[in-house]
Amino acid sequence: MDPISAFGVAAGTLQVVDFAAKALLGTIGILKEASNTPKRMTLLLQDVEKSVEHIRLLRELFGGLESLSGKLNGSHLDHVNDNITDICEAIGDLKNTLEPVVRNCNASSPHKHQQILAAMKSVTARSQVEQKASRLILLGQILSASLQGVILESQEILTKQIGQTSLMSQFQHDELTAQINSLKLMSQSIQGNIQDHQLVVDRLQQKVASSETQIDRIHDHVAGLSQSLDSIDSRSQRIEANLEVSQADLRLNQMRFQHTLQSAIKEYDATRKEIFQLRDDFMQWIAGNHGSLSSPPESFNRLDDTMKSNVRLSLISKLAEAPSALKSACEHVSYGIRTVRKSTRADSQSTQGCVCVPTPDRRITRKGCVSFEYESISEHLPKCRIYQNRKRFRNYTVAVQPLPLIRSTLALIIKNKSGAGGCSMGISLSYHRTVKRSESELFKLFDSFPRKLSKKAYSHSSLSEEMSFLQDYEGGEPPSTITFSCMPMEIEKETSEWVQSFNKLLERGCVWDKDEHGNTCLHVSRPEEFLAAAKR
Numbered sequence: 001m002d003p004i005s006a007f008g009v010a011a012g013t014l015q016v017v018d019f020a021a022k023a024l025l026g027t028i029g030i031l032k033e034a035s036n037t038p039k040r041m042t043l044l045l046q047d048v049e050k051s052v053e054h055i056r057l058l059r060e061l062f063g064g065l066e067s068l069s070g071k072l073n074g075s076h077l078d079h080v081n082d083n084i085t086d087i088c089e090a091i092g093d094l095k096n097t098l099e100p101v102v103r104n105c106n107a108s109s110p111h112k113h114q115q116i117l118a119a120m121k122s123v124t125a126r127s128q129v130e131q132k133a134s135r136l137i138l139l140g141q142i143l144s145a146s147l148q149g150v151i152l153e154s155q156e157i158l159t160k161q162i163g164q165t166s167l168m169s170q171f172q173h174d175e176l177t178a179q180i181n182s183l184k185l186m187s188q189s190i191q192g193n194i195q196d197h198q199l200v201v202d203r204l205q206q207k208v209a210s211s212e213t214q215i216d217r218i219h220d221h222v223a224g225l226s227q228s229l230d231s232i233d234s235r236s237q238r239i240e241a242n243l244e245v246s247q248a249d250l251r252l253n254q255m256r257f258q259h260t261l262q263s264a265i266k267e268y269d270a271t272r273k274e275i276f277q278l279r280d281d282f283m284q285w286i287a288g289n290h291g292s293l294s295s296p297p298e299s300f301n302r303l304d305d306t307m308k309s310n311v312r313l314s315l316i317s318k319l320a321e322a323p324s325a326l327k328s329a330c331e332h333v334s335y336g337i338r339t340v341r342k343s344t345r346a347d348s349q350s351t352q353g354c355v356c357v358p359t360p361d362r363r364i365t366r367k368g369c370v371s372f373e374y375e376s377i378s379e380h381l382p383k384c385r386i387y388q389n390r391k392r393f394r395n396y397t398v399a400v401q402p403l404p405l406i407r408s409t410l411a412l413i414i415k416n417k418s419g420a421g422g423c424s425m426g427i428s429l430s431y432h433r434t435v436k437r438s439e440s441e442l443f444k445l446f447d448s449f450p451r452k453l454s455k456k457a458y459s460h461s462s463l464s465e466e467m468s469f470l471q472d473y474e475g476g477e478p479p480s481t482i483t484f485s486c487m488p489m490e491i492e493k494e495t496s497e498w499v500q501s502f503n504k505l506l507e508r509g510c511v512w513d514k515d516e517h518g519n520t521c522l523h524v525s526r527p528e529e530f531l532a533a534a535k536r
Helices: 003-033 036-061 076-107 111-121 125-284 296-300 305-321 324-327 441-447 449-453 461-465 492-508 527-534
Strands: 409-415 422-428 481-486 512-514 520-521
Touching: 036 076, 076 125, 125 296
Parallel strands: none
Antiparallel strands: 409 422, 409 481, 512 520
């Protein structure tokens, strides 16, 4: 229920209470004048009970003013609640005073009227009813005045809320008006789009009409194609007849091919057996079970130059995988460092005068292997003072045997400026260099070479300085040059290429390592690519 309706009901209830109280006073006056009116007392009690019900309803309605309780004055509301409570108490007292009187009037006693008259004529009862009725009227007037104040205050609040609601409604009305205007614009744009779509539809209809014309033309073309297909069918029949003839020829050719294939398979099996036999002979030859490596098996004579070259490469790989095969193949060669006593060699050219004729270095070649012995650049006569003061020196050589089917073998020559003393180290044309390790200081140098590579790059001059141990004579000079020499089997052109390649290899600091037998090895992953790079 809204606050205005609640206050209207409350005012009506107050009027009922006020009327009941006034009716009670009037009834009391009537009782003073006429004591034989018990029915009026009963009606008065009923009015009082109705007033109690109206006051309860007023309290409930007044308690429902929750929407305005936060805006009304709290003291006014508390004063109204107190007045309602006082009225309830006054009505209860009046009811409690009237109930015995009415109960006595309704009693079935022969002297009922006399008892009522006696009770009403009692001064005490009369004064109590008058006082309580007067108090009830006063409380009703006070509650009416309080409710009038609260009603005025609530009317002001409601007037403000109505104004705010009106403003909000006006604002919402403006928003709705704007939305309606935007919808009108949208509807106008939609109508324009509908017109555009209608134009597009008209164009599509025109295109459909032209497409139907084209479809008619296509039907005509299809009729022509059907005629062409009929002619193709006749041609396909002729082709099928020719195909049957071709299939007969194909079956004949298949029979011929099968015969040729069987012949080729037989030839392949024979060649495969021959290859297996050649492989077995090759493996036995490498293992040393088929004589010396210098004399290949007879089955190798059937190979052409290209196949022999492939065998050479395979032999190189096998020797790289098993370095001990080199040692077993060169049984008549003494590996290692050997000492040569030089009874006719001098250490260096003396600063004193000498009339001896200088002679070039002499190279000694033995059968079955190749070794180098370097002499001094001059030979002196026995009468020469230099010859008389001569000392014996060591000449370091390494015997290297050229392997069969390998075209070239490389040798590294480290030479003293004076020509007194020197050494040669054999390098096989394979993935590894395989030379038996000895206690020579020369090999100790190359044993420590890998560790030095990780620290700094070594050049020819620094490597020569490391080999100063070759100076074992008085007054000599340390080695300072590194030259290369090749075996007699090599061609001059290949010699120069390999010399350049090996020089580049040393400049790059190629990896030196040990093989499974403790030999010092030079790792070259792909010799053919290395030679091609050297040529470029």
